[in-house]
Each structure stands twice: as structure tokens, then as C-alpha cells.
Amino acid sequence: MTIGEFAERSRLSIKALRIYDELGLLAPAEVDAATGYRRYDESQLDRARQVAVLRRLDMPLGRIAEIVDLEPAAGAKALADWWTDVEAELSERRALVSYLQSRFNGEEPPMRAVELRTIPERKVLSINRHVTLPETDAFFRDSFARLRALSTGLEGIAGAPFLIFYGEVSEDGNGPMELCRPVILDTPDVVEPNSDVEVRVEPEHDEAYVRLTKRETAWPAMLPFCDALEAWARDHGRQPSGALRQVLVGDRRDAADDAVTCHLSIALR
Amino acid sequence: MTIGEFAERSRLSIKALRIYDELGLLAPAEVDAATGYRRYDESQLDRARQVAVLRRLDMPLGRIAEIVDLEPAAGAKALADWWTDVEAELSERRALVSYLQSRFNGEEPPMRAVELRTIPERKVLSINRHVTLPETDAFFRDSFARLRALSTGLEGIAGAPFLIFYGEVSEDGNGPMELCRPVILDTPDVVEPNSDVEVRVEPEHDEAYVRLTKRETAWPAMLPFCDALEAWARDHGRQPSGALRQVLVGDRRDAADDAVTCHLSIALR
DNA sequence: TTGCTCCTCACGTCACGTGAGGTGGC
DNA sequence: TTGCTCCTCACGTCACGTGAGGTGGC
Numbered sequence: 001m002t003i004g005e006f007a008e009r010s011r012l013s014i015k016a017l018r019i020y021d022e023l024g025l026l027a028p029a030e031v032d033a034a035t036g037y038r039r040y041d042e043s044q045l046d047r048a049r050q051v052a053v054l055r056r057l058d059m060p061l062g063r064i065a066e067i068v069d070l071e072p073a074a075g076a077k078a079l080a081d082w083w084t085d086v087e088a089e090l091s092e093r094r095a096l097v098s099y100l101q102s103r104f105n106g107e108e109p110p111m112r113a114v115e116l117r118t119i120p121e122r123k124v125l126s127i128n129r130h131v132t133l134p135e136t137d138a139f140f141r142d143s144f145a146r147l148r149a150l151s152t153g154l155e156g157i158a159g160a161p162f163l164i165f166y167g168e169v170s171e172d173g174n175g176p177m178e179l180c181r182p183v184i185l186d187t188p189d190v191v192e193p194n195s196d197v198e199v200r201v202e203p204e205h206d207e208a209y210v211r212l213t214k215r216e217t218a219w220p221a222m223l224p225f226c227d228a229l230e231a232w233a234r235d236h237g238r239q240p241s242g243a244l245r246q247v248l249v250g251d252r253r254d255a256a257d258d259a260v261t262c263h264l265s266i267a268l269r
Numbered sequence: 270m271t272i273g274e275f276a277e278r279s280r281l282s283i284k285a286l287r288i289y290d291e292l293g294l295l296a297p298a299e300v301d302a303a304t305g306y307r308r309y310d311e312s313q314l315d316r317a318r319q320v321a322v323l324r325r326l327d328m329p330l331g332r333i334a335e336i337v338d339l340e341p342a343a344g345a346k347a348l349a350d351w352w353t354d355v356e357a358e359l360s361e362r363r364a365l366v367s368y369l370q371s372r373f374n375g376e377e378p379p380m381r382a383v384e385l386r387t388i389p390e391r392k393v394l395s396i397n398r399h400v401t402l403p404e405t406d407a408f409f410r411d412s413f414a415r416l417r418a419l420s421t422g423l424e425g426i427a428g429a430p431f432l433i434f435y436g437e438v439s440e441d442g443n444g445p446m447e448l449c450r451p452v453i454l455d456t457p458d459v460v461e462p463n464s465d466v467e468v469r470v471e472p473e474h475d476e477a478y479v480r481l482t483k484r485e486t487a488w489p490a491m492l493p494f495c496d497a498l499e500a501w502a503r504d505h506g507r508q509p510s511g512a513l514r515q516v517l518v519g520d521r522r523d524a525a526d527d528a529v530t531c532h533l534s535i536a537l538r
Numbered sequence: 539t540t541g542c543t544c545c546t547c548a549c550g551t552c553a554c555g556t557g558a559g560g561t562g563g564c
Numbered sequence: 565t566t567g568c569t570c571c572t573c574a575c576g577t578c579a580c581g582t583g584a585g586g587t588g589g590c
Contacts, residue, residue: 004569009499014570015554035562036571049496053369053489057362061553076373083366090359093326097352100322104345220322227318230278273543283544284580304588305545330579 003028006040010048016055017048025065026051057083092219099220109224112210114232119267121204122158124180125150127197140179147181150197158182162247162265208232209247209265214255217246217262229266239269272297275309279317285324286317294334295320326352361488368489378493381479383501388536390473391427393449394419396466409448416450419466427451431516431534477501478516478534483524486515486531498535508538 007014020026021038026048029041040048047068054064059082067078103109127143144161159182182202210225226244233240247263255261276283289295290307295317298310309317316337323333328351336347372378396412413430428451451471479494495513502509516532524530 002569013554015556018571019554032562037562038570053365053492055553057365057369072373072375076370079366079369079373086362093355096322096326097348100326100348101345104341104348106341223322271543282580284582287545288580301588306588307544324579 001040001042003038003040006044006048010045011052012048020051020061023061023065025061025068054079095218096220099223109228110216112212112225112228114208114210114229116206116208119159119202119205119207121201122182123184123199123201124182125197125199126178126180128176128178129196136177139177143179144181146197147179151181151183158184160247160249160263162245164243164245205241206238206268207245207265208236208238208268209263211260212262212264213258214252214261215257217264222264225264229264233266233268240266241269242267270309270311272307272309275313275317279314280321281317281324289320289330292330292334294330294337323348364487365489368492378496379485381481381494381497383477383479383498385475385477388428388471388474388476390470391451392453392468392470393451394466394468395447395449397447398465405446408446412448413450415466416448420450420452427453429516429518429532431514433512433514474510475507475537476514476534477507477537478532480529481531481533482527483521483530484526486533491533494533498533502535502537509535510538511536 001009003014003017006012007017010017012020017026017038017040021028026044028038029044030039031037032039050068051064054067055061059067063078063082067075070078125147127147129139129143140163147161161179161181164178164180208229210229212222212225216222216225229244230240245265245267247265248261249263250259250261252261270278272283272286275281276286279286281289286295286307286309290297295313297307298313299308300306301308319337320333323336324330328336332347332351336344339347394416396416398408398412409432416430430448430450433447433449477498479498481491481494485491485494498513499509514534514536516534517530518532519528519530521530
């Protein structure tokens with residue numbers, strides 16, 4: 001079968017078939033050594049149609065290459081996993097759209113008094129990792145449990161735990177994120193050398209913050225508060241130092257949606 | 270404000286800002302003629318943040334450029350319209366995923382007897398247009414009404430109306446599509462010269478077809494039947510001529526999901 | 539003076555579409 | 565012999581990221 005006929009019957013373009021050949025995703029049954037003419041076999045149609053259908057889902061060729069070589073059951077699972085990611089990304093975008101719509105429709109971003117407090121020098125235990133948005137909760141739970149275990153038996157904790165978001169706020173991809181737990185720690189050797197847990201000392205600094213309810217501690221509802229903190233710092237001639245933080249106050253698990261569970265804060269020089 | 274500071278405060282990259290400058294989407298307040306240094310103004314932050322948020326939705330820059338220049342109300346509408354398209358495309362993909370899952374899980378594609386009939390030479394009135402999938406219903410309704418109006422008062426209709434899908438079957442983008450209505454027509458001047466309605470004569474030909482229920486007359490449920498028709502033609506040594514057709518039998522509006530409302534067919538040489 | 543920031547190319551990414559210019563097959 | 569199909573570059577698309585190589589500003 002010539003490439004033209006194969007293209008028609010597989011619903012792929014000739015150009016696409018040439019690329020899939022080059023990538024080894026769908027090599028012709030034979031290639032004429034002299035002319036370079038590609039010849040396809042009828043038995044290759046199934047694979048070609050499968051590739052065509054997966055491409056219509058906008059699945060990257062690399063992932064398609066993995067999936068078409070799997071057993072059907074494993075293929076089904078790989079497809080489901082990938083699709084879960086697609087849907088997760090979409091629901092994030094959807095939230096952003098409805099947020100934008102409310103802004104377009106003249107709904108004022110919520111205002112909140114910005115407060116200022118001084119944080120004394122203190123030691124923090126921290127775990128640092130790249131996480132995607134859906135992984136955030138699991139990262140928080142696990143890391144918090146580990147830090148809790150590490151600090152138990154020490155002289156005590158020295159404040160509420162907090163998350164630091166480096167890079168963009170809640171960026172869709174992979175913002176590095178750090179969970180910190182202030183401690184009164186006199187035995188730094190609780191931290192093993194090769195662990196991902198670190199100890200560092202934060203110097204005394206000021207911190208501007210707003211109190212957020214559980215409902216507001218989400219993305220993109222949090223965005224106007226981030227902007228408000230930045231604006232506050234600018235208006236008061238203070239330089240933000242470092243990334244935004246969520247100081248987790250109270251217990252989020254049983255909290256009502258309008259209970260304050262977070263102080264969104266920014267450290268100041 | 271330097272480009273670096275503006276980038277940080279707008280949550281855009283420096284590279285992105287340079288591109289938006291080049292495109293005129295977000296030109297700096299001033300550019301040093303000698304050095305090329307860009308200077309941004311605080312008042313540009315709002316626009317920049319809006320662009321940043323819209324880009325996170327994966328909206329193309331061209332559309333962003335339109336939207337940020339609109340009044341809020343018009344912007345809201347433009348965003349909503351665009352998002353409707355995104356959701357429509359997604360629900361199409363979602364349908365394809367669930368179809369694929371059922372195939373992966375070993376569910377056999379439904380079998381149906383392929384039947385053969387001879388279509389005599391006949392005249393058809395037709396309207397030809399590029400439509401996207403969500404527009405299909407509207408296209409069908411409007412065009413059918415127009416053809417009905419045109420053929421009323423003539424000597425009568427000569428068979429069920431049918432849709433021809435050129436290009437891919439129900440392709441996501443813009444498959445050209447033709448709605449045809451066979452007529453007994455002795456006064457060809459019902460068709461005005463500059464109208465998009467055409468008259469042509471289809472020669473006598475054979476047609477292979479399967480009867481589909483209303484539920485099966487959808488995408489991608491229809492796919493295995495398309496493949497089956499093609500396979501049938503091949504197995505019987507017949508050459509398909511032209512694109513697949515949906516012959517619309519009965520009235521789809523009040524039909525039950527498992528009532529036959531369509532003959533999916535393929536014309537043969 | 540030393541870093542740091544900024545500048546402009548230029549190339550890579552991803553999955554093709556679309557010619558240009560040339561050849562094979564019936 | 566004439567179209568038609570096939571071939572291989574090569575460039576464009578889209579919105580950047582990522583250097584290379586060089587300069588400005590404090």
C-alpha cells in the first residue's frame with residue numbers, strides 16, 4: 001500500500017506518516033532502498049488508527065508511543081492517568097475563568113485590612129519540593145506529619161507552620177514550595193544529613209499579612225490578596241523579601257468555609 | 270521601572286514582555302533610543318496582569334490583544350465565548366476518551382449488517398459549507414429549512430435528505446459539509462445565481478449503508494461503523510467514491526435514542 | 539572597578555502544513 | 565509520453581526558554 005492510500009485509510013496526513021516513520025512510532029513495512037518509497041501493510045492500519053485517535057486527543061507523540069506498545073489494560077490505565085491530568089488542568093483554568101468573569105462584571109476584589117507584625121529570630125525545620133497544584137494537599141499532609149514527628153520531644157514549637165511559594169503563586173506547573181515549622185531547637189542533629197529536611201535560622205523581620213478564610217485560601221481566589229499585599233508594601237515604602245507565605249492557623253480539617261485558617265503574608269526587609 | 274522589576278510585579282517573564290512589546294500588545298512607557306532599554310510605568314501593571322492571567326488560560330495572544338482593549342462588559346462576553354469553544358472542544362475529546370476506554374477494555378465495536386442498494390440518477394439541491402462540530406446542528410436546521418422552502422411547490426422530493434462529510438469524519442476543526450435534498454425539479458431557476466444553493470445531478474450508483482440509531486449517530490460512536498463500511502467495500506472489491514454520508518430517515522426531533530434515524534452510507538463506483 | 543542587568547540575535551521546542559525542486563511508476 | 569505520486573529539504577507556525585556575545589548603570 002502506498003503512503004497516499006495508507007494516509008487516507010488511517011485518517012492521517014502523509015506528512016504525519018513521514019514524521020511517525022522518522023520517530024520510529026510507525027515505520028512502514030518496507031522502504032525501497034533506491035527510491036525511498038514507503039510501503040505500508042494492511043496489518044499496520046490498526047496501530048495507525050490508534051495513533052490518529054490519540055493525536056486527536058492532543059496527546060503528545062512521546063506518550064502515544066508508550067501507550068500503543070502497552071497491553072490493552074495497561075493502555076487503558078495510562079490513558080486514564082493522562083486524562084486525569086488534562087481534566088485537572090482544565091478545572092484550574094475553569095476556576096480562573098469564573099474569577100475573571102466576576103472581575104469583568106465589576107465585582108470588586110475583596111478588601112481586607114493589611115496588618116503588620118514583627119517576627120523574632122527563630123529556627124525553622126523545613127521541607128522543600130517541587131509540587132504541582134493537585135499534589136499540594138498530599139505534600140502538605142505528609143510533610144507536616146514528618147515535621148511534627150521530628151519536633152516532638154524537642155522543647156516545643158515556636159509558631160504556626162507556614163508554606164512558602166516560590167516562583168508564581170500556585171503556578172499550574174511546578175512551583176517550588178517549602179513547608180516550614182518554627183521550632184525551639186537545641187539539638188540540630190535530629191536532622192539527618194541526607195534527609196530533605198533542613199534547619200535554618202530566620203532573622204528577625206517584619207511581616208505584612210491578611211487573614212483569609214478557608215474559602216479564600218484557594219486559587220485563584222487568593223490572587224487579589226497577593227496583589228493587595230504587594231501594593232501595601234509599595235505604598236508603605238517597604239521592600240518585600242522573598243516569596244509569599246501561607247501561615248496556617250488553626251485546624252483546616254474541620255474548619256467552616258468562612259473560618260479564618262490562613263494568614264497570607266509577605267516578609268519585609 | 271526596569272523590565273526586570275516589571276516582570277516580577279506582573280508575573281510575566283522578561284522574554285514574554287519583549288515579545289509583547291514587539292507585537293504592540295504591551296509597549297513600554299518609553300524606550301531609550303541609544304541603549305534600547307525598556308522602561309515601564311506603574312500604570313501599565315493592570316494591563317500586564319490581565320495579559321498574564323489570560324495567558325494562563327492558554328488564550329492565544331491575538332485574542333488577548335482584542336480582549337484587553339474592550340470595555341469590561343464586552344471583554345466578559347468575549348472571554349465567555351472563547352471559553353465556550355474551549356469547553357466544547359474538551360467535551361468532544363472527553364467523548365473520545367470514553368470511547369477509547371471501552372475499546373481498551375475489550376468491548377467489541379458494535380456490529381451491524383451492511384446493506385446494499387442502488388440509487389437511481391436524481392437531482393439534488395445542496396448547500397455546502399465549512400462548519401465546526403458545535404455548529405453542525407444549527408447548520409442542519411437552517412439549511413434544511415431553506416431547502417424545504419425552495420423545494421415546496423415543486424413536483425416533490427425524491428428521497429430523504431442527506432449530509433456529506435468531506436475531509437475527516439466530524440473533524441474537530443472545519444470539515445466541509447454538504448446538506449443535500451433530492452428533488453424532482455423541472456424548474457432549475459428556483460436557484461439564484463449568487464446563492465450558496467446548488468443544483469446537481471447525481472448519476473445512478475450503488476450505496477453501502479448501515480442503519481444507525483439516534484444514539485449511534487454521534488461522534489465518536491459512529492467511528493466503528495465508518496470503519497465497517499470501508500472494510501465492507503474493500504472485502505467486496507468495491508471502490509468507495511467520495512465521502513461518507515448520513516441519510517436522515519424519519520424525524521430526529523422526537524425520536525427515542527434507540528430509534529433508527531440515520532443510514533450511514535458510502536457511495537460506490 | 540566589579541557585578542548585575544539589560545540588549546539583540548539565534549536556535550530549540552512541538553507536530554505538523556506548505557511549498558520548491560526533483561524523480562519514479564503506470 | 566503524460567500526469568500523478570512520491571521523495572527530500574527547508575521554512576513557517578506559536579509563544580516563548582535558553583544560551584551567546586556584548587554593553588549600560590550603579
